[in-house]
Amino acid sequence: MTEAVNxxxxxxxxxxxxxxxxLGYTMVYGIIRLINFAHGxxxxxxxxxxxxxxxxxxxxxxxxxxxxxxxxAVLGVVIERLAYRPLRYAARIAALISAIGVSLLLEYGxxxxxxxGPNYRVVPRPFNVTQWSFRGVQVSNIQVIVLLTxxxxxxxxxxxxxxxxxxxxxxxxxxxxxxxRLMGINVDAIxxxxxxxxxxxxxxxxxxxxxxxxxxxxxxxxxxGLKAFTAAVLGGIGSIPGAMLGALIMGEVDVLSAAYLSSRxxxxxxxxxxxLVLLTKPSGLLGKSGPEKV
Amino acid sequence: MRxxxxxxxxxxxxxxxxLALSGCSSGDKKTLRVGLITPLTGDVKTFGESTKNGVLxxxxxxxxxxxxxxxxxxxxxxxxxxxxxxxxTEGVNVATKLISETKVQAIIGSVTSKVTIAxxxxxxxxxxxxxxxxxxxxxxxxxDGKRKPYTFRACFIDPFQGTVGAKFALDTLKARxxxxxxxxxxxxxxGLAQYFKEAFEKGGGKVVFEASYGTNDTDFSAVLTKxxxxxxxxxxxxxxxxxxxxxxxxxxxxxxxxxxMGGDGWDSSELDFKAMDGGYxxxxxxxxxxxxxxxxxxxxYKAKYGAVPDALATLAYDxxxxxxxAVKQTQSNDPEKIREYLANxxxxxxxxxxxxxxxxxxxxxxxxLQIKDxxxxxxxSVNP
Numbered sequence: 001m002t003e004a005v006n007x008x009x010x011x012x013x014x015x016x017x018x019x020x021x022x023l024g025y026t027m028v029y030g031i032i033r034l035i036n037f038a039h040g041x042x043x044x045x046x047x048x049x050x051x052x053x054x055x056x057x058x059x060x061x062x063x064x065x066x067x068x069x070x071x072x073a074v075l076g077v078v079i080e081r082l083a084y085r086p087l088r089y090a091a092r093i094a095a096l097i098s099a100i101g102v103s104l105l106l107e108y109g110x111x112x113x114x115x116x117g118p119n120y121r122v123v124p125r126p127f128n129v130t131q132w133s134f135r136g137v138q139v140s141n142i143q144v145i146v147l148l149t150x151x152x153x154x155x156x157x158x159x160x161x162x163x164x165x166x167x168x169x170x171x172x173x174x175x176x177x178x179x180x181r182l183m184g185i186n187v188d189a190i191x192x193x194x195x196x197x198x199x200x201x202x203x204x205x206x207x208x209x210x211x212x213x214x215x216x217x218x219x220x221x222x223x224x225g226l227k228a229f230t231a232a233v234l235g236g237i238g239s240i241p242g243a244m245l246g247a248l249i250m251g252e253v254d255v256l257s258a259a260y261l262s263s264r265x266x267x268x269x270x271x272x273x274x275x276l277v278l279l280t281k282p283s284g285l286l287g288k289s290g291p292e293k294v
Numbered sequence: 295m296r297x298x299x300x301x302x303x304x305x306x307x308x309x310x311x312x313l314a315l316s317g318c319s320s321g322d323k324k325t326l327r328v329g330l331i332t333p334l335t336g337d338v339k340t341f342g343e344s345t346k347n348g349v350l351x352x353x354x355x356x357x358x359x360x361x362x363x364x365x366x367x368x369x370x371x372x373x374x375x376x377x378x379x380x381x382x383t384e385g386v387n388v389a390t391k392l393i394s395e396t397k398v399q400a401i402i403g404s405v406t407s408k409v410t411i412a413x414x415x416x417x418x419x420x421x422x423x424x425x426x427x428x429x430x431x432x433x434x435x436x437x438d439g440k441r442k443p444y445t446f447r448a449c450f451i452d453p454f455q456g457t458v459g460a461k462f463a464l465d466t467l468k469a470r471x472x473x474x475x476x477x478x479x480x481x482x483x484x485g486l487a488q489y490f491k492e493a494f495e496k497g498g499g500k501v502v503f504e505a506s507y508g509t510n511d512t513d514f515s516a517v518l519t520k521x522x523x524x525x526x527x528x529x530x531x532x533x534x535x536x537x538x539x540x541x542x543x544x545x546x547x548x549x550x551x552x553x554x555m556g557g558d559g560w561d562s563s564e565l566d567f568k569a570m571d572g573g574y575x576x577x578x579x580x581x582x583x584x585x586x587x588x589x590x591x592x593x594x595y596k597a598k599y600g601a602v603p604d605a606l607a608t609l610a611y612d613x614x615x616x617x618x619x620a621v622k623q624t625q626s627n628d629p630e631k632i633r634e635y636l637a638n639x640x641x642x643x644x645x646x647x648x649x650x651x652x653x654x655x656x657x658x659x660x661x662x663l664q665i666k667d668x669x670x671x672x673x674x675s676v677n678p
Binding site: 003006007010013014111118119120122125129131133138140142209212213214215217220222223254255256258259262263264266267 | 335336337339379478505506507508510511512513514515516517519520522523536539540543544546547548549564566569
């Protein structure tokens with residue numbers, strides 16, 4: 001019984017990291033109807049920036065995290081400006097292919113020797129790991145830090161989206177670009193802002209991931225990116241609470257299928273969910289269904 | 295400026311045969327072309343670098359350099375290096391390129407079993423001699439009960455390594471229970487786990503938990519939580535350094551106190567020495583071995599590269615010297631003659647005397663090393 005609780009906690013830890021990535025997918029989709037395949041690679045860049053700022057520049061961890069979030073926010077804006085904005089009014093498939101191109105560019109670009117290099121790196125833990133045990137239920141300080149960071153970031157995001165003028169503008173743009181523009185909203189600026197927010201969250205996810213699973217490489221973003229994408233679809237792409245719910249479910253499915261079925265089958269189960277959702281309820285758990293605007 | 299047409303025609307006429315012959319120019323009939331396939335980038339790049347260092351040192355001592363080539367006895371030798379990124383498909387690609395374009399007669403490599411097995415299925419049909427320094431899986435030389443006659447190696451094989459590890463766990467560490475984690479898609483780790491388990495259970499121990507994972511897995515929380523419940527004496531992790539480092543640090547974070555054990559895949563300066571502290575692994579050699587061959591090799595390697603050679607560098611040096619000896623003795627670049635010599639000869643090497651059995655597997659001793667205080671320490675030498 002306690003083992004089951006421990007496994008659920010493992011799944012929660014993974015799900016929370018997926019949530020940070022899934023939010024970026026879902027926000028970007030919500031606002032420009034684009035599946036940003038480069039998002040998982042922004043997550044990777046976030047992990048690397050934090051790694052270099054702690055190990056090479058000797059910055060404290062609490063500085064490294066915001067720094068990596070800022071750098072990735074800028075990266076997100078630059079990607080949108082260069083790769084997606086010129087294609088905004090082209091066929092949707094063009095932007096999607098551009099996104100795949102950006103993804104490959106980030107993966108292989110950062111594999112170059114003078115960027116991050118192609119090697120696997122061990123990430124030193126910024127703090128010593130301690131474990132607390134309550135009647136057999138094990139909780140580590142890593143899990144607590146992941147949980148607290150994610151809660152703080154989500155609360156901040158929720159505040160930004162629902163209580164600020166920028167958030168209001170974001171929601172307006174996601175509703176209808178043209179109407180928003182007529183109301184005097186600078187749509188381009190809002191889209192950039194959305195990319196910045198999403199990328200900053202992905203960076204935070206990357207840092208937490210590399211603390212929990214302390215090894216990084218230029219291709220580390222692919223699998224978590226796909227899982228988070230699945231989570232966003234499961235929750236209803238475009239919906240922020242949906243992305244979180246989907247991510248928590250994905251984390252649990254991932255860990256519990258590894259624990260009680262087979263670790264070889266974890267990806268099979270995770271991605272079967274994607275197919276099942278697309279077949280039975282394409283709008284996802286919390287997504288809005290309704291006729292597609294043409 | 296206009297180039298006179300006649301000059302252009304002559305230039306092109308001269309260029310065409312030059313291009314056509316650049317693959318094998320006419321004076322090259324007697325040249326032995328040697329290809330080295332090794333992972334210089336990717337997840338095991340320190341293996342690849344050490345291997346390259348070992349090969350180049352042996353070649354240099356025989357009078358052959360990478361950029362200029364050289365001669366072994368009367369046989370001119372040229373050396374070509376290719377990176378396989380520790381990817382089997384890439385290994386086959388570069389091997390095919392070396393054989394069909396560069397026209398090599400011998401290949402040294404690759405480093406890991408999964409790539410070497412794939413490459414051996416290219417070299418054997420092409421009748422190109424292949425010597426791997428460190429691919430320890432039995433399938434490298436024998437697959438489906440058939441000996442691949444052109445493939446040789448300088449290392450012992452996994453059954454021996456797994457058995458030695460299990461014996462050490464039982465007899466010296468007095469372990470009774472063990473858990474194992476291995477990569478389902480990697481012949482090397484599957485093989486080691488299987489032979490460790492056989493020997494460990496035969497000796498009275500019990501493997502209480504085993505699980506496999508995928509090559510790209512990073513989250514091991516689920517299986518490690520289960521292992522923590524069993525409290526095994528040993529956690530056997532027969533994978534390469536980067537993966538065992540990742541598993542090791544997560545295992546300690548889950549409160550697992552078991553002694554870590556593994557195989558020669560741990561031998562890297564990029565192992566997470568802090569996470570793996572106290573762990574033991576089986577290896578091909580130790581630089582602390584007092585034999586004279588070891589001492590002079592370690593000194594030469596230190597002088598050239600400024601570092602103590604690991605087992606990868608040592609076996610690469612040994613594998614290259616097997617080829618050099620065979621060429622010296624046969625005075626030929628004919629792969630058939632070299633193959634015959636390799637199959638029957640005895641080679642005195644840094645990692646111990648190498649004499650191949652009928653399956654092309656050397657019979658030699660193993661070393662047990664411990665990770666302690668940020669370094670590898672020699673514990674014992676075990677004979678077959």
